[in-house]
Amino acid sequence: MNILVTINANYLKPLQVMLKSMFINNPQEEFYVYLIHSSLKEEELTALDQFISDHNHQLRAVTISDDYFKDAPILMHYTKEMYYRLLACKVLPPDLDRVLYLDPDIIVINELKTLYQLDLADYLYAAAYHKRVPIREINKIRLNAYEMEEYYNSGVLLMNLQLQRELIDEQEIFDFVDKYKNRLIMPDQDVLNSLYAKRIKTISEIKYNYDTRYYIYYRLMSKGEVDMDYVINNTSILHFCGKKKPWHKNYRGVFHALYKHYEKLTFRS
Amino acid sequence: MNILVTINANYLKPLQVMLKSMFINNPQEEFYVYLIHSSLKEEELTALDQFISDHNHQLRAVTISDDYFKDAPILMHYTKEMYYRLLACKVLPPDLDRVLYLDPDIIVINELKTLYQLDLADYLYAAAYHKRVPIREINKIRLNAYEMEEYYNSGVLLMNLQLQRELIDEQEIFDFVDKYKNRLIMPDQDVLNSLYAKRIKTISEIKYNYDTRYYIYYRLMSKGEVDMDYVINNTSILHFCGKKKPWHKNYRGVFHALYKHYEKLTFRS
Numbered sequence: 001m002n003i004l005v006t007i008n009a010n011y012l013k014p015l016q017v018m019l020k021s022m023f024i025n026n027p028q029e030e031f032y033v034y035l036i037h038s039s040l041k042e043e044e045l046t047a048l049d050q051f052i053s054d055h056n057h058q059l060r061a062v063t064i065s066d067d068y069f070k071d072a073p074i075l076m077h078y079t080k081e082m083y084y085r086l087l088a089c090k091v092l093p094p095d096l097d098r099v100l101y102l103d104p105d106i107i108v109i110n111e112l113k114t115l116y117q118l119d120l121a122d123y124l125y126a127a128a129y130h131k132r133v134p135i136r137e138i139n140k141i142r143l144n145a146y147e148m149e150e151y152y153n154s155g156v157l158l159m160n161l162q163l164q165r166e167l168i169d170e171q172e173i174f175d176f177v178d179k180y181k182n183r184l185i186m187p188d189q190d191v192l193n194s195l196y197a198k199r200i201k202t203i204s205e206i207k208y209n210y211d212t213r214y215y216i217y218y219r220l221m222s223k224g225e226v227d228m229d230y231v232i233n234n235t236s237i238l239h240f241c242g243k244k245k246p247w248h249k250n251y252r253g254v255f256h257a258l259y260k261h262y263e264k265l266t267f268r269s
Numbered sequence: 270m271n272i273l274v275t276i277n278a279n280y281l282k283p284l285q286v287m288l289k290s291m292f293i294n295n296p297q298e299e300f301y302v303y304l305i306h307s308s309l310k311e312e313e314l315t316a317l318d319q320f321i322s323d324h325n326h327q328l329r330a331v332t333i334s335d336d337y338f339k340d341a342p343i344l345m346h347y348t349k350e351m352y353y354r355l356l357a358c359k360v361l362p363p364d365l366d367r368v369l370y371l372d373p374d375i376i377v378i379n380e381l382k383t384l385y386q387l388d389l390a391d392y393l394y395a396a397a398y399h400k401r402v403p404i405r406e407i408n409k410i411r412l413n414a415y416e417m418e419e420y421y422n423s424g425v426l427l428m429n430l431q432l433q434r435e436l437i438d439e440q441e442i443f444d445f446v447d448k449y450k451n452r453l454i455m456p457d458q459d460v461l462n463s464l465y466a467k468r469i470k471t472i473s474e475i476k477y478n479y480d481t482r483y484y485i486y487y488r489l490m491s492k493g494e495v496d497m498d499y500v501i502n503n504t505s506i507l508h509f510c511g512k513k514k515p516w517h518k519n520y521r522g523v524f525h526a527l528y529k530h531y532e533k534l535t536f537r538s
Contacts, residue, residue, distance in 0.1 A: 109530075227518070232529035233537065249496070258526040260501035261378075268502065 001029050001116050002099040004092070004159070006036045006084035009044060013267075014247055015104040016051055017259070020266040022108035023055045029113065031057040034092060034099060036084040038064040062091055069170070073178045075187055082187045085154065086173055089164035097162045102237070103155035105245055107255075107262050110236040115208050118158060123201040124167060125192070126158035128209035152200050154189040155239050156209045167199070210235045213242055215254045228254075270298050270385050273361070273370040273428070275305045275353035278313060282536075283516055284373040285320055286528070289535040291377035292324045298382065300326040303361060303368060305353040307333040331360055338439070342447045344456055351456045354423065355442055358433035366431045371506070372424035374514055376531050379505040384477050387427060392470040393436060394461070395427035397478035421469055423458040424508050425478045436468070476503060480510045484523045497523075 003022070007015050019033065033052055040048075045061055052059040069080050069087070084091075085101055092099065100116055102108075118126055129152045173191055177184065184190045192200070205211070206218060206226055218226045231238075238255055240246050246259035272291070276284050288302065302321055309317075314330055321328040337360070338352050353360075354370055361368065369385055371377075387395050398421045442460055446453065453459045461469070474480070475487060475495055487495045500507075507524055509515050515528035 228520075228525050228529050232526065232533050251497075254523075255526045256497050257501065257524050258530055260497050261527055261530065264501050 001026075001112065002032050002034060002096060004034045004036070004085075004088055004099045004101040005104060006081060006088075006101075007104050008037065008039050008081060009041070011104040012040075012044060012048065014245070016048070017247075017263050017266045018102060018104050018106050018108065019052065019057075020055075021262045022102075022112065023057065024262075024265070025108055025110055026112055033057060033059050034088075034096075035059060035061045036064060036088060036091060037061065038066075038068075038081065064091065071171075072174050073181060075177065075181055075184060083173070085157070085188050086191055087168070087170060088159060089161045089168060090170065092161060094165075097160075099159050099161060101157040101159060103239065105240040106155065107238050107240075107259060108236060109232065109238055109258075110234065112236055115158060115203065115236065118201070118203070120158065120160040120163075120201060122163065122199075124160055124164050124196055124199040125152075126201040126203045127152040127154065127192075128156060128203050128205040129153065130205060130209075130211060152189070152193055152197065152202075153205075153209050153211075153239070153241070154186075154192050155241070156203075156237055157192075158201075158203070168196075206231075207235055208237050210238050211241045212238055212246075212253055212255045270295075270381065271301050271303060271365060271368040273303045273305070273354075273357055273368045274373060275350060275357075275370075276373050277306065277308050277350065278310070280373040281309075281313060281317065283514070285317070286516075286532050286535045287371060287373050287375050287377065288321065288326075289324075290531045291371075291381065292326065293531075293534070294377055294379055295381055302326060302328050303357075303365075304328060304330045305333060305357060305360060306330065307335075307350065333360065340440075341443050342450060344446065344450055344453060352442070354426070354457050355460055356437070356439060357428065358430045358437060359439065361430060363434075366429075368428050368430060370426040370428060372508065374509040375424065376507050376509075376528060377505060378501065378507055378527075379503065381505055384427060384472065384505065387470070387472070389427065389429040389432075389470060391432065391468075393429055393433050393465055393468040394421075395470040395472045396421040396423065396461075397425060397472050397474040398422065399474060399478075399480060421458070421462055421466065421471075422474075422478050422480075422508070422510070423455070423461050424510070425472075425506055426461075427472070437465075475500075477506050479504045479507050481507050481515075481522055481524045482511055 005015055023031065035048070049059045064080070064084065068091070069083050072080060072083055074080065088099065088101065100112065120126060172195065176191055176195060177187060180190070210218070210231065240259070244251050246253065246256055247263065274284060292300065304317070318328045333349070333353065338349050338356065341349060341352055343349065344351070357368065357370065369381065389395060441464065445460055445464060446456060449459070479487070479500065509524070509528070513520050515522065515525055516532065
């Protein structure tokens with residue numbers, strides 16, 4: 001299974017927790033972890049490579065040099081790294097036809113095979129949209145995006161690399177960013193939703209991109225079905241969205257203890 | 270390591286979760302699980318025996334027949350099972366000199382060896398008292414117990430069986446229960462505190478009998494030291510005290526996800 005991550009040094013520890021949880025809960029799989037980065041040091045890469053090979057999986061690092069994406073507009077607060085996810089198809093090996101992108105603020109608590117094997121047909125991506133109505137309405141207004149039907153979360157993206165190489169145009173992305181640069185809040189997610197929403201296959205938010213801030217909301221909306229028992233046994237991907245992260249000192253949240261448990265398994269055993 | 274449990278059929282599932290968590294987090298240990306019971310069916314015992322031996326540990330069941338403790342007063346709502354913990358030394362094999370009693374509403378998330386090897390010297394038990402001042406004051410008044418200095422929780426008890434056989438007198442316990450029968454709320458715990466408090470060695474509540482209802486309280490009282498990171502890495506025994514249990518449908522609590530995680534490991538892998 002091909003996994004894609006695009007991190008800088010600040011996320012090295014969470015990335016390892018994410019990987020550890022994924023390895024543990026998918027014992028039958030062989031993982032190839034593609035890492036697109038530009039700023040990681042040699043010793044950081046070596047340590048990550050060691051960690052992954054200790055678990056009998058493989059790291060494949062793709063280092064982006066300065067002249068890549070040289071025409072890309074840069075937004076305040078954001079580096080070129082925001083493009084790595086959107087333009088992965090341009091820098092990953094040309095024979096790779098499918099990859100599952102995962103944010104590092106995730107833990108994988110059940111199997112990924114069903115998601116990975118999803119039939120993508122003519123879709124560029126598979127992703128979950130976060131259905132909470134207020135958020136969707138706000139984003140529609142902000143981006144003025146006629147094409148946008150749902151607001152997809154870009155933290156979990158199954159990518160149809162073959163089709164992306166045909167259909168995704170760097171210049172189109174750069175032009176979009178340039179045009180809307182004062183209005184983009186989460187640039188890669190905004191681009192994804194504005195340019196490609198119709199080419200995204202919708203996957204279950206509850207199963208594959210469960211926003212850990214919304215436990216009560218999900219339980220209510222499902223009339224009690226999606227309770228803790230359901231989540232622990234059926235959700236594959238828990239996503240710690242938002243500014244407060246479970247590795248921060250004063251984090252609070254219903255999955256805090258579970259995150260810390262995987263963190264312990266990652267660094268203390 | 271000798272473990273003691275005293276359950277009825279209602280607690281068979283939680284018991285397995287407790288045992289599973291203990292096995293996982295104490296991979297170097299060999300466990301002998303003593304079970305004192307009177308009401309479990311043959312097939313329930315067989316299934317439990319299978320579960321434990323599947324994990325390469327041993328079950329040693331002690332069945333209590335009706336004529337045991339025939340002089341014991343019975344309290345409303347309570348069966349004779351309340352005495353199994355207090356009088357374990359009378360029914361366990363005479364060559365057994367030490368056993369660690371654990372409630373079934375517990376998960377063991379770190380090592381038990383340090384606790385188990387504690388020097389008991391002239392103490393009958395080692396136990397943690399729950400320090401919250403209001404509770405202690407209430408209990409002192411209720412039992413009028415001149416001898417009681419702290420209110421020990423009977424959910425985790427390291428037992429000095431050799432000394433108990435010398436010093437614990439069944440009749441003394443029965444007399445006490447008879448005298449206070451209208452005032453006892455948690456009979457075995459009340460007996461323990463009233464008759465034996467001075468013979469109990471105090472162990473750390475945070476490490477060995479962490480009351481999961483009091484996460485915020487512990488964190489505050491420790492000025493932030495005993496936060497989630499500390500608990501996950503240092504606490505050995507999480508105790509889900511109180512009426513609301515994490516295997517109930519509408520449970521809420523900071524360790525809910527972690528409990529469900531161990532429940533999944535117990536029954537679905």
